[in-house]
Every structure is written in C-alpha cells, then in structure tokens.
Amino acid sequence: MNILVQKYGGTSVGSIERIMNVAKRIIEYKNQGYAMVVTVSAMAGETDRLINLAKQITPQPDGRELDMMVSTGEQVSIALLAIALHSMGYKAISMNAYQAGIYTDSVYTKAKIGKINTERIIKELENDNIVIVAGFQGIDDNYNITTLGRGGSDTTAVALAAALKAVKCEIYTDVDGVYTADPRIVKEAKKLDEITYDEMLELASLGAKVLHSRSVEFAKKYDVVLEVKNSFNNNSGTIIVKESKKMEKFVVSGITCKKDEAKVNIINLPDRPGIAARIFSELSNNNINVNMIAQSSLDDNSGINNISFTVSREDLPKVVKIMENLKKELGAKDVITSNNIAIVSVVGIGMKTNPGVAARMFSILGNEKINIEMISTSEIKISVVIKEEFANKAVQLLHKEFELDKV
Amino acid sequence: MNILVQKYGGTSVGSIERIMNVAKRIIEYKNQGYAMVVTVSAMAGETDRLINLAKQITPQPDGRELDMMVSTGEQVSIALLAIALHSMGYKAISMNAYQAGIYTDSVYTKAKIGKINTERIIKELENDNIVIVAGFQGIDDNYNITTLGRGGSDTTAVALAAALKAVKCEIYTDVDGVYTADPRIVKEAKKLDEITYDEMLELASLGAKVLHSRSVEFAKKYDVVLEVKNSFNNNSGTIIVKESKKMEKFVVSGITCKKDEAKVNIINLPDRPGIAARIFSELSNNNINVNMIAQSSLDDNSGINNISFTVSREDLPKVVKIMENLKKELGAKDVITSNNIAIVSVVGIGMKTNPGVAARMFSILGNEKINIEMISTSEIKISVVIKEEFANKAVQLLHKEFELDKV
Numbered sequence: 001m002n003i004l005v006q007k008y009g010g011t012s013v014g015s016i017e018r019i020m021n022v023a024k025r026i027i028e029y030k031n032q033g034y035a036m037v038v039t040v041s042a043m044a045g046e047t048d049r050l051i052n053l054a055k056q057i058t059p060q061p062d063g064r065e066l067d068m069m070v071s072t073g074e075q076v077s078i079a080l081l082a083i084a085l086h087s088m089g090y091k092a093i094s095m096n097a098y099q100a101g102i103y104t105d106s107v108y109t110k111a112k113i114g115k116i117n118t119e120r121i122i123k124e125l126e127n128d129n130i131v132i133v134a135g136f137q138g139i140d141d142n143y144n145i146t147t148l149g150r151g152g153s154d155t156t157a158v159a160l161a162a163a164l165k166a167v168k169c170e171i172y173t174d175v176d177g178v179y180t181a182d183p184r185i186v187k188e189a190k191k192l193d194e195i196t197y198d199e200m201l202e203l204a205s206l207g208a209k210v211l212h213s214r215s216v217e218f219a220k221k222y223d224v225v226l227e228v229k230n231s232f233n234n235n236s237g238t239i240i241v242k243e244s245k246k247m248e249k250f251v252v253s254g255i256t257c258k259k260d261e262a263k264v265n266i267i268n269l270p271d272r273p274g275i276a277a278r279i280f281s282e283l284s285n286n287n288i289n290v291n292m293i294a295q296s297s298l299d300d301n302s303g304i305n306n307i308s309f310t311v312s313r314e315d316l317p318k319v320v321k322i323m324e325n326l327k328k329e330l331g332a333k334d335v336i337t338s339n340n341i342a343i344v345s346v347v348g349i350g351m352k353t354n355p356g357v358a359a360r361m362f363s364i365l366g367n368e369k370i371n372i373e374m375i376s377t378s379e380i381k382i383s384v385v386i387k388e389e390f391a392n393k394a395v396q397l398l399h400k401e402f403e404l405d406k407v
Numbered sequence: 408m409n410i411l412v413q414k415y416g417g418t419s420v421g422s423i424e425r426i427m428n429v430a431k432r433i434i435e436y437k438n439q440g441y442a443m444v445v446t447v448s449a450m451a452g453e454t455d456r457l458i459n460l461a462k463q464i465t466p467q468p469d470g471r472e473l474d475m476m477v478s479t480g481e482q483v484s485i486a487l488l489a490i491a492l493h494s495m496g497y498k499a500i501s502m503n504a505y506q507a508g509i510y511t512d513s514v515y516t517k518a519k520i521g522k523i524n525t526e527r528i529i530k531e532l533e534n535d536n537i538v539i540v541a542g543f544q545g546i547d548d549n550y551n552i553t554t555l556g557r558g559g560s561d562t563t564a565v566a567l568a569a570a571l572k573a574v575k576c577e578i579y580t581d582v583d584g585v586y587t588a589d590p591r592i593v594k595e596a597k598k599l600d601e602i603t604y605d606e607m608l609e610l611a612s613l614g615a616k617v618l619h620s621r622s623v624e625f626a627k628k629y630d631v632v633l634e635v636k637n638s639f640n641n642n643s644g645t646i647i648v649k650e651s652k653k654m655e656k657f658v659v660s661g662i663t664c665k666k667d668e669a670k671v672n673i674i675n676l677p678d679r680p681g682i683a684a685r686i687f688s689e690l691s692n693n694n695i696n697v698n699m700i701a702q703s704s705l706d707d708n709s710g711i712n713n714i715s716f717t718v719s720r721e722d723l724p725k726v727v728k729i730m731e732n733l734k735k736e737l738g739a740k741d742v743i744t745s746n747n748i749a750i751v752s753v754v755g756i757g758m759k760t761n762p763g764v765a766a767r768m769f770s771i772l773g774n775e776k777i778n779i780e781m782i783s784t785s786e787i788k789i790s791v792v793i794k795e796e797f798a799n800k801a802v803q804l805l806h807k808e809f810e811l812d813k814v
Contacts, residue, residue: 016463053487056423058494065493068501069486072479079476080460086472087465094475098505099550143506 001125003166004034007041007135007157011174012231013077014044016084022172022231023084026130030090035125037164039135039157040081042073047150060317063108067137067147071097074134074153081132092130095120097137097145102156104138104146107287111138111146112214113155116163133160151212158215162222169224171211172231177238178203178210180404181255185392188405192238192253199253200226200240202347202381205291206256216240251357252348252402257395259342259388261291261310263373264319268333271305275330279307282322288315292343292376292383308374310385313339341373342391345383346398358382364397408532410573411441414448414542414564418581419638420484421451423491429579429638430491433537437497442532444571446542446564447488449480454557467724470515474544474554478504481541481560488539499537502527504544504552509563511545511553514694518545518553519621520562523570540567558619565622569629576631578618579638584645585610585617587811588662592799595812599645599660606660607633607647609754609788612698613663623647658764659755659809664802666749666795668698669723670780671716671730675740678712682737686714689729695722699750699783699790715781717792720746748780749798752790753805765789771804 006026013019022040030036041047050070054061078094085092101117124131135153138146148155154171161169178200181189195203197220204213210228219226219240229237269275276295283290293309311319316337323335351357361382365372370393374385386394399405413433420426429447437443448454457477461468485501492499508524531538542560545553555562561578568576582590583598585607590596602610604627611620617635626633626647636644676682683702690697700716718726723744730742758764768789772779777800781792793801806812 016460020464050483053423053483054490057427057487057490061490062493065486065489065501068489068503069483072482075479075482076457076460076476079472080464082472082475083461083464083468086469094472096475096552145503 001035002033003037003125003161003164004029005037005039005157005161005164005166005169006172007039007153007170008172008231009153009174010041010044010046012172013040013081016080019077019080019084023081023088025231026085027088027090030130034167036130037121037125037133037160037166038081038130039133039153039160040074040077041135041153042070043077046073046076064144067108067145071134071137071145071147074136078132078134085130085132090130091128092132093124094132094134095124096134098139098143100133100160102133102138102159104140104148106140106142106144106146108146110149110287110289111140113138113148113159116159118163121160121164148214149212151209152214154212154215155218158218158224158226161224162218167225169219169226170237171215171226171228173210173228174230174232175210176230176233176235177228178240178254180253180407181395181399182257185257185395186255186399188399190404190407192407193236194239194241195253196243196349197240198380199347199349202345202378203254203256206258206343206345206347206381206383251350251354252346252404253350253407254347255395255398255402255404256345256347257342257391258345259391260313261341261343262313262316263308263310263338263341263385264323265336266307266323266330266332266334267336269305269307270331271303275305276307278330279326282326283311283319286318286322288319288322292374292385294374294376310341310343310374340388341385342388343383343385344391344394344398345381346402347381349380351380351382360401361398364401365394368393368397370394408442409440410444410532410568410571411436412444412446412564412568412571412573412576413579414446414560414577415579415638416560416581417448417451417453419579420447420488423487426484426487426491430488430495432638433492434495434497437537441574443537444528444532444540444567444573445488445537446540446560446567447481447484448542448560449477450484453480453483471551474515474552478541478544478552478554481543485539485541492537492539497537498535499539500531501539501541502531503541505546505550507540507567509540509545509566511547511555513547513549513551513553515553517556517694517696518547520545520555520566523566525570528567528571555621556619558616559621561619561622562625565625565631565633568631569625573631576626576633577644578622578633578635580617580635581637581639582617583637583640583642584635585647585661587660587814588802588806589664592664592802593662593806595806597811597814599814600643601646601648602660603650603756604647605787606754606756609752609785610661610663613665613750613752613754613788613790658757658761659753659811660757660814661754662802662805662809662811663752663754664749664798665752666798667720668717668748668750669720670745670748670792671718671723671726672743673714673730673737673739673741674743676712676714677738678710682712683714685737686733689733690718690726693725693729695726695729699781699792701781701783717748717750717781747795748792749795750790750792751798751801751805752788753809754788756787758787758789767808768805771808772801775800775804777801
C-alpha cells in the first residue's frame with residue numbers, strides 16, 4: 001500500500017462547504033491510487049468556544065476534564081468529513097484516538113504521543129476505506145482522553161505517517177507554505193520552496209505558526225517527508241527536508257516573532273550551585289515549558305545572581321504562584337514578570353558557515369534604539385527579547401538586512 | 408456504599424448557570440452520604456445542532472458517523488459538570504461510554520445496552536469521586552461509538568442504577584413528574600404521585616415524553632426504584648413502582664397523544680400465510696420499529712387482505728423504499744402512507760378490572776364525529792389512530808370522560 005497522510009486545519013474544515021471541498025481533494029488523491037489517511041482539526045472557532053464554556057465556570061479548569069471536552073471538536077469534524085465522502089460515493093470511516101490506537105502520556109492539555117497501534121487503521125485501509133483520524137487527541141494507559149496542545153493535529157498527522165510508513169505527509173493550511181517572515185508584518189515576505197527540518201524546528205518553536213513543533217521533531221526523527229500546502233488552491237507548497245543545497249546560499253532563511261511569551265526575572269539570587277536546577281525542575285514538574293533562559297552573574301564577588309526566563313503567557317499565573325512559593329526557599333529578593341515582550345529571531349542553516357550574523361542583528365536593533373533584554377542562540381538561530389511595541393519594526397528591518405525579499 | 412443515580416436532561420444543563428445549579432443539587436445528596444453517579448444529556452439544542460450539520464451534507468447520513476458526532480454533546484456536558492463540581496470543592500470525574508464500560512449492540516442511532524462493566528466507576532466512587540457518566544452513548548464490541556436513540560440518557564441512568572445496585576434512580580427533567588395528560592393540551596392535567604412500571608411503559612411508548620421506554624423496561628426488569636423530578640424546584644415527583652393500591656381506584660391513569668408517527672397501508676394483499684411475517688421481518692432487518700399493527704381480512708373469499716401499521720415519521724422514507732421493493736414480490740396493489748395522523752391512547756391498570764373502557768372511548772370519539780382509522784389494545788391501554796387535527800380535542804374529551812382532573 002502506498003499510504004498518503006494528509007492533515008487539514010480548522011479553517012480548511014470551517015464550514016460544510018469547505019468540508020465538501022476537502023472531500024473532493026482527498027478523492028483526487030484516492031483516485032491516483034493512494035491509501036488515504038486523513039487527520040482533521042476541529043472546525044475553526046470550535047476549540048475556543050469549548051474552552052470558553054469551561055472558563056465561564058473557573059479560570060483554571062482541570063486538565064483531564066478540559067481534554068474530555070475540547071477533544072469533541074475533532075470528533076465532530078471527522079464524522080462530517082466521513083459523511084461528505086460517503087455522499088460522493090466513497091467508503092470512509094472516522095476514528096477517534098482510542099479507535100486509532102494513539103497512546104500518549106497523561107500530561108493533560110499537552111500530552112506527548114508514545115506509541116500508535118495501527119492495526120485497525122491498516123484493517124480499514126485494506127477494506128478500501130478512506131480513514132479519517134481525529135487530530136489533536138490521544139488516550140493514556142487508563143483510557144483517559146488527552147490532547148496534544150494547540151496545533152497538535154500536525155503532530156497526529158506526522159506520527160501517523162511515521163507509524164504507517166507513509167510515502168508523504170501533507171499539511172494543508174490556509175497559506176501557501178512557510179514564509180521568510182509573517183506576511184502580515186513584512187509585505188515582501190517570500191514563500192520558501194524548501195526548508196530543512198532543523199530550520200523548521202526553530203521556526204515552529206519561535207512562533208511561525210505554520211507547524212506544531214512536535215510534528216517537525218517527529219518528522220525529523222522518523223524521516224517523514226513533510227509538505228505544507230494551501231487547501232484553498234493548487235499552488236506548490238514548502239517541502240521540509242533533511243538537507244537543502246539551495247538554502248545554504250542564504251545566510252538566514254526566516255525571521256520570526258513570538259508575541260505569546262512572558263518574561264520572568266528572579267532578582268538577587270544567592271550565587272550557589274543547584275539554584276537553577278531547583279527552579280527549572282520545579283517548573284518542569286508542573287509541566288511548564290520554559291523557552292529562553294538567561295543567567296547573568298554580577299561577577300563582583302557579591303555572591304548575587306539574576307536569572308531570567310520566558311514561558312508562555314498562558315502559563316504565567318501558574319509560574320507566578322510557583323515562584324512565590326520558591327522565592328523564600330531560594331532567598332531571592334524579588335520576582336518580576338512582564339507580558340509586554342516579544343521574542344524576535346533570525347533562523348538559517350547558512351549561519352553555521354557565516355559568522356557575524358549576531359553582530360549584524362544587534363547593530364540593526366541598536367541603530368534603531370531597540371533595547372535587547374535577553375539573548376539566546378543556537379547553531380542556526382539567534383533570538384532576542386525586546387519590548388513588544390518594537391517587534392514588528394524589528395522583523396521588517398531584519399528581513400531587509402538579510403535580503404529575504406530576494407529569496 | 409449507598410449509591411444514588413441521578414439523571415439530568417438537556418434543559419437542566421442548558422447553560423453554565425443551570426449546570427452550576429445541578430452541581431449544587433448533586434452536592435446536597437453527596438453530603439447526605441450517598442455515593443453519587445450522575446448521568447447528563449447534551450446541553451439543550453446541541454444534539455439538534457449536530458444532526459443539522461450532518462443533514463446539510465446528506466438527508467440520510469451514515470449511522471456510525473452520526474453516532475460518532477452526536478455523542479460529543481454529552482461528552483461536553485459531563486466535563487462541564489465535573490468542572491463545576493471541582494469549582495465547588497468536590498472531587499468529580501467524567502466518563503464517556505467506553506470509560507464507564509457501557510457496551511451495546513451495533514445498531515447505530517438506536518443501540519441497546521447489553522452489559523455494563525462497572526469496575527472503573529466503582530473504583531472512582533471508592534476514591535470519593537462524584538462520577539459523571541455521559542448519557543445516550545455506548546460502545547460496541549469493536550469500540551465503535553453507538554447511541555441509544557433520542558431520550559436514551561434515561562436508559563443509561565436506569566441501566567447504571569441496575570448494574571450498580573443503586574438505592575434509587577432519580578430522573579430530573581423540566582416538569583414536576585408524570586401527568587395524566589400533556590398539560591399543554593389539557594389544562595386540568597394532574598401530576599401523578601405514583602404510577603406502575605407497566606402503565607409508565609405504555610405511557611412512554613405512547614408519546615408521554617417524560618421517560619425513554621427502554622429505561623422503564625430496564626427499571627421493571629431489575630426492580631430499580633425510579634423517580635421523575637423537576638430540576639428547577641424541590642417539589643415531590645412521580646415514583647414509578649411495581650404495584651400501586653392508590654392507582655387502582657381509577658380506571659384510567661393517563662391519556663397520551665403521539666404525533667410523530669406515520670401510517671402505512673398495504674392495499675389488496677393476497678390473503679396467504681407468511682405474508683405478514685415477510686413484511687415485518689424485512690422492516691425488523693432494517694431496524695425499523697413498528698408501533699401499531701392492524702390487519703383486516705375482507706372475509707369475502709376474495710382472498711384479498713389489507714395490512715396497516717405505524718412507524719416513526721423519521722423512518723418513513725426508509726419504509727417507503729423497503730415497501731416499494733416488496734410490493735411486487737408480495738403482489739400488493741398499492742402502498743399508501745400518511746403523515747397526517749396521531750395516536751391517542753388511554754392507559755391504566757384499572758382497566759384490567761373495569762370492562763367497557765374501549766366502548767366509552769369509541770363513543771366519545773364517535774359523538775364528535777372523529778373517525779377511528781386503526782385500533783390496538785393491550786391489557787392496560789387502548790390506542791386509536793385518528794387524523795392529527797382532531798388529536799388535541801380527543802385528548803381533552805377523554806381526560807374529562809375518565810375524570811382525570813379528579814386524580
């Protein structure tokens with residue numbers, strides 16, 4: 001069997017008319033001889049509607065119950081897509097996570113897929129069914145429903161492609177592919193034809209919302225050929241590959257901007273071994289993902305230290321509570337938090353062989369009097385935390401500086 | 408453990424405010440020392456919204472996919488109710504059908520519960536959890552989601568009460584209990600304090616929409632003490648019991664009117680053994696429930712026969728298709744169907760010892776020139792099919808004739 005996995009996002013299945021269009025596209029590929037496995041998100045707006053219902057009761061609803069509830073959005077759209085395919089004369093069957101055998105850990109609202117038991121999917125494909133699998137959801141060892149975090153349907157699709165050894169995994173969305181920057185911020189932003197897993201990983205985790213980070217990790221780990229395409233036209237998309245000759249011509253392949261993070265500063269910590277470990281284990285035990293971390297020792301033998309880090313704004317209330325409890329134990333003077341920040345990053349495998357990218361980036365920002373509050377680097381990206389109000393300007397300047405309008 | 412099972416209908420959980428009120432009521436009983444198992448329906452209007460989505464695609468969506476979709480309504484309300492209970496400081500856990508171990512046959516959209524594996528519910532009760540179980544849904548042997556038919560949450564509740572050997576099963580709705588007739592039709596209708604399982608069974612199957620028929624069958628079979636109560640006040644409800652001294656004083660305990668049936672007449676059938684069996688097996692094989700059946704042989708040695716029966720209006724298109732295929736095989740002259748009918752019934756265990764009820768009923772209708780198109784009787788009920796336009800009038804007249812305003 002030549003299995004093709006496709007994933008359609010919430011806007012692609014946002015109305016009955018759009019679901020019918022998705023069904024037609026699936027049938028085109030089915031008629032080319034592929035065994036089709038399709039993952040869909042909830043209809044656009046549905047997940048927010050459900051979360052909002054729960055938040056009318058309490059600002060911090062229990063994760064298990066929230067997952068029980070929001071997972072229903074996908075269960076509705078898979079059934080509608082199956083019904084649409086039937087109405088066009090094709091065999092199709094929908095499956096939720098426990099039917100499709102998608103097992104995760106028990107970290108509600110951001111669970112990770114552990115294994116997929118593909119037995120039933122294979123059986124249904126052998127019966128000539130188009131198999132429609134609910135994205136975003138999983139099931140833990142005690143049959144509790146879990147969800148994979150916002151955007152998690154991408155990960156469902158890639159994990160299925162890996163488990164089923166699919167020839168390709170196509171992620172359909174409402175844009176043509178991966179861009180050099182957000183076209184809403186940079187008018188000259190260009191669609192990339194190719195990008196490497198590593199670059200895409202950085203882009204995804206840095207706020208280019210095209211793909212869920214975990215999905216790219218999965219694709220890289222299991223060598224899944226991944227393509228991001230537009231479900232509203234037939235344009236070619238962006239292929240995500242292991243290595244790309246083409247891209248190395250350019251120093252930088254994309255500029256990203258993440259505006260949903262918050263910064264936490266822990267001021268005047270005693271400069272003692274194990275302090276950082278204590279802080280970040282505590283956050284990890286509470287399932288808080290930390291994005292950037294910067295530590296600056298004052299180096300004046302004062303024995304005093306500052307640590308800054310960023311977390312998602314959504315997690316900030318939980319983090320504040322955790323840090324308030326830790327503050328005394330750690331002997332810190334104060335914990336200061338700020339929502340009013342953005343993380344702006346330049347990403348590109350070309351950086352590996354082109355020194356001086358950081359210097360160019362910091363100069364551009366400095367010339368515009370944009371203050372850099374934190375810096376974090378990897379082999380193929382440089383991220384800075386700046387005030388949110390300067391974020392768009394910074395992205396535009398950097399896009400021009402690294403000639404991304406000429407990609 | 409003293410287990411109490413409660414069921415709350417769609418209007419009782421129709422908004423966040425109402426869900427909070429339901430949570431308060433559950434807590435009252437929990438504080439009295441009961442181990443609480445609660446079944447809820449979908450929020451009012453949700454099941455219709457979902458069915459309507461599917462019907463925008465095709466008038467006859469596949470049953471499996473429809474059940475996959477509509478079962479989500481209950482999954483949302485159980486999670487919201489659990490979150491509401493948490494917000495009031497109580498431990499609660501929601502369970503859908505496969506978590507609660509509710510197994511059914513595979514007759515989608517009208518499945519029947521086969522067995523309940525109560526292991527996990529018991530475990531959660533022992534952990535001091537209030538257990539909230541999704542009504543209306545089940546799971547078949549292949550883990551497909553099924554639903555029990557409209558009103559099926561009542562059956563979920565009673566089946567749970569039977570399986571858990573609960574002390575009582577309370578069905579909360581938006582009226583005070585079971586009435587002698589629909590108060591919207593008969594102003595003088597009275598609430599009954601008690602009614603027998605058998606009477607309730609007739610009432611339920613005859614269109615008194617307070618309880619799902621199957622739930623009463625279950626209650627009777629497993630001796631579940633059942634009470635119908637109003638979730639919007641603290642009035643006493645109607646208790647459904649095995650035998651009732653009180654009720655036998657009255658000849659008739661209720662008048663019902665069912666307006667969602669259609670009549671099918673098969674005209675000029677050859678009068679041959681096995682013909683009726685052929686018709687009704689074919690309907691049964693297609694999972695069509697037949698309500699009333701009347702056969703009239705012309706008795707003139709012409710060897711010709713007529714058969715009439717009623718089915719739910721919803722099933723009529725399927726029935727028409729089946730009968731068109733059968734017509735030729737049977738050698739029938741014609742099949743005539745009518746939506747424009749109502750079934751009016753008088754019900755009461757008092758009838759067993761009071762002859763002449765049928766005669767009184769037919770006279771009343773005859774005096775008003777209401778034509779009777781079909782008649783069907785049991786030990787404790789007499790039903791007639793009349794034109795829908797006369798239905799309310801007939802109910803009012805019969806309510807008065809049998810002095811139900813004096814109950």
